[in-house]
Amino acid sequence: MVDHLANTEVNAQRIAAVESCFGASGQPLALPGRVLLGEGVLTKECRKKHKPRVFFLFNDILVYGSIVLSKRKYRGQRIVPLEEVTLEPLPETLQARNRWLIRTARKSFVVSAASAAERQEWMGHIEECARRRLLATGRPRATEHAAPWVPDKATDICMRCTQTRFSALTRRHHCRQCGFVVCAGCSRARFLLPRLSPKPLRVCSLCYRDLAAQERREEAEGQHPGQGSPAAQPDGPAGAACAASSGDYDSDDDDSDEEREGGGDADWPGRVQFYAEGVSWSAFHS
Ligand SMILES: [Zn+2]
Numbered sequence: 031m032v033d034h035l036a037n038t039e040v041n042a043q044r045i046a047a048v049e050s051c052f053g054a055s056g057q058p059l060a061l062p063g064r065v066l067l068g069e070g071v072l073t074k075e076c077r078k079k080h081k082p083r084v085f086f087l088f089n090d091i092l093v094y095g096s097i098v099l100s101k102r103k104y105r106g107q108r109i110v111p112l113e114e115v116t117l118e119p120l121p122e123t124l125q126a127r128n129r130w131l132i133r134t135a136r137k138s139f140v141v142s143a144a145s146a147a148e149r150q151e152w153m154g155h156i157e158e159c160a161r162r163r164l165l166a167t168g169r170p171r172a173t174e175h176a177a178p179w180v181p182d183k184a185t186d187i188c189m190r191c192t193q194t195r196f197s198a199l200t201r202r203h204h205c206r207q208c209g210f211v212v213c214a215g216c217s218r219a220r221f222l223l224p225r226l227s228p229k230p231l232r233v234c235s236l237c238y239r240d241l242a243a244q245e246r247r248e249e250a251e252g253q254h255p256g257q258g259s260p261a262a263q264p265d266g267p268a269g270a271a272c273a274a275s276s277g278d279y280d281s282d283d284d285d286s287d288e289e290r291e292g293g294g295d296a297d298w299p300g301r302v303q304f305y306a307e308g309v310s311w312s313a314f315h316s
């Protein structure tokens with residue numbers, strides 16, 4: 031069925047409104063054939079806190095950002111291609127309900143909806159869009175995903191050595207491979223993870239051993255030559271230099287805007303809005 035929203039004025043207006051809310055900080059979003067299917071606020075479990083984030087589901091991408099002023103100003107735009115996305119429902123916890131994991135090649139994170147019905151709606155729509163994108167592009171579903179980061183407050187001690195206790199002076203770091211919270215001593219090594227970054231990234235001692243062993247195996251078998259080279263030995267001079275020069279890398283992540291934000295919570299908008307209401311969802315896809 032031809033997507034009846036693709037070339038409509040109302041769709042163009044909705045997309046223009048999203049672009050205007052992100053302003054110059056966002057990417058142009060209007061594209062021939064692109065349809066905005068729904069939008070709403072989800073709670074994203076960030077490194078330090080749970081934060082409201084506005085999400086926009088298009089037929090080919092998922093866009094999200096932080097809320098400066100509801101329906102007026104957003105920033106920190108992130109764009110996730112839907113063919114990369116895999117979802118996984120999560121069990122309830124005391125702190126959060128209606129949660130699920132959004133897994134992508136470059137980044138994985140946990141969000142939660144205001145109700146079980148909303149979670150079902152979001153997950154159903156995202157999965158349906160992703161399925162159709164995969165069909166349309168003929169690509170296989172991605173099997174490798176970034177590990178979600180364990181939240182800072184989940185542990186007071188290093189999850190590798192279990193000796194180092196974190197404090198204001200002893201910083202937490204995250205292994206880019208397993209997502210564990212580890213101390214500096216247990217994450218001296220850097221490894222090239224081409225899926226995540228063109229630069230070698232911080233990995234924990236255990237992941238370093240596994241990655242290096244895997245690389246040796248692949249080299250022996252003649253696979254993937256040149257990929258995933260170790261950037262530094264954990265205890266070598268190169269490793270020490272690397273650790274020193276990129277000591278602040280951890281602050282340069284998705285949640286670096288956390289401290290600068292404020293006031294957004296008071297502007298919590300109403301429930302999620304899917305433009306499929308009253309129309310069968312399949313009518314929105316070509
Ligand atoms: Zn440690």
Ligand SMILES: [Zn+2]
Pocket residue numbers: 205206207208209210233234235236237238
């Ligand atoms: Zn690790």
